[in-house]
Amino acid sequence: DAGVIQSPRHEVTEMGQEVTLRCKPISGHDYLFWYRQTMMRGLELLIYFNNNVPIDDSGMPEDRFSAKMPNASFSTLKIQPSEPRDSAVYFCASRAGPYVDYGYTFGSGTRLTVV
Amino acid sequence: LAKTTQPISMDSYEGQEVNITCSHNNIATNDYITWYQQFPSQGPRFIIQGYKTKVTNEVASLFIPADRKSSTLSLPRVSLSDTAVYYCLVGGYNTDKLIFGTGTRLQVFP
Numbered sequence: 001d002a003g004v005i006q007s008p009r010h011e012v013t014e015m016g017q018e019v020t021l022r023c024k025p026i027s028g029h030d031y032l033f034w035y036r037q038t039m040m041r042g043l044e045l046l047i048y049f050n051n052n053v054p055i056d057d058s059g060m061p062e063d064r065f066s067a068k069m070p071n072a073s074f075s076t077l078k079i080q081p082s083e084p085r086d087s088a089v090y091f092c093a094s095r096a097g098p099y100v101d102y103g104y105t106f107g108s109g110t111r112l113t114v115v
Numbered sequence: 116l117a118k119t120t121q122p123i124s125m126d127s128y129e130g131q132e133v134n135i136t137c138s139h140n141n142i143a144t145n146d147y148i149t150w151y152q153q154f155p156s157q158g159p160r161f162i163i164q165g166y167k168t169k170v171t172n173e174v175a176s177l178f179i180p181a182d183r184k185s186s187t188l189s190l191p192r193v194s195l196s197d198t199a200v201y202y203c204l205v206g207g208y209n210t211d212k213l214i215f216g217t218g219t220r221l222q223v224f225p
Contacts, residue, residue: 033212048212104161104213106157108157108158
């Protein structure tokens with residue numbers, strides 16, 4: 001398996017533009033997570049899905065952020081409009097089972113820079 | 116979720132054994148202890164998980180005392196490539212999401 005695949009690896013955009021980050025989880029993993037990492041706040045959980053359904057979006061910072069999972073093999077995280085404070089590395093992770101003892105597999109992340 | 120406390124940073128030299136201790140005083144009966152490793156510019160990577168006593172794999176060993184209120188990740192004979200951030204997390208079959216703390220930044224010097 002190729003692991004969790006994220007695209008793009010790097011994204012530079014201007015403030016106010018829409019940004020879409022993409023993730024392909026490991027086949028057969030029913031859970032998908034979006035995390036954001038910054039130096040100041042560390043790794044923050046934004047949202048997670050189970051069987052394509054959003055379960056907990058309490059970590060989504062504000063309405064400018066939205067996430068979807070139209071099918072088992074694809075998810076997007078969208079920021080509209082983007083702001084400089086959204087600059088961070090965004091990670092997607094997937095998990096095979098219902099609880100944390102199953103272990104997570106993370107993607108390589110998307111480094112977003114908003115100027 | 117059980118809160119964990121671990122040192123913010125540690126330094127070591129190549130060839131030495133490194134032990135990183137994590138405190139989790141309010142760990143629940145059904146919680147596992149899991150360690151993740153994160154290299155720069157990469158996502159965290161699962162390295163080891165245990166419930167009690169000792170677990171060993173090709174990467175590390177995990178020591179858990181009987182009261183399970185702490186755990187120690189042991190890295191034998193570290194190399195420069197072990198420079199990373201190490202996260203200790205606890206959770207079990209009733210925990211649906213991982214919350215990462217600040218981790219321990221390990222720097223290995225030649």
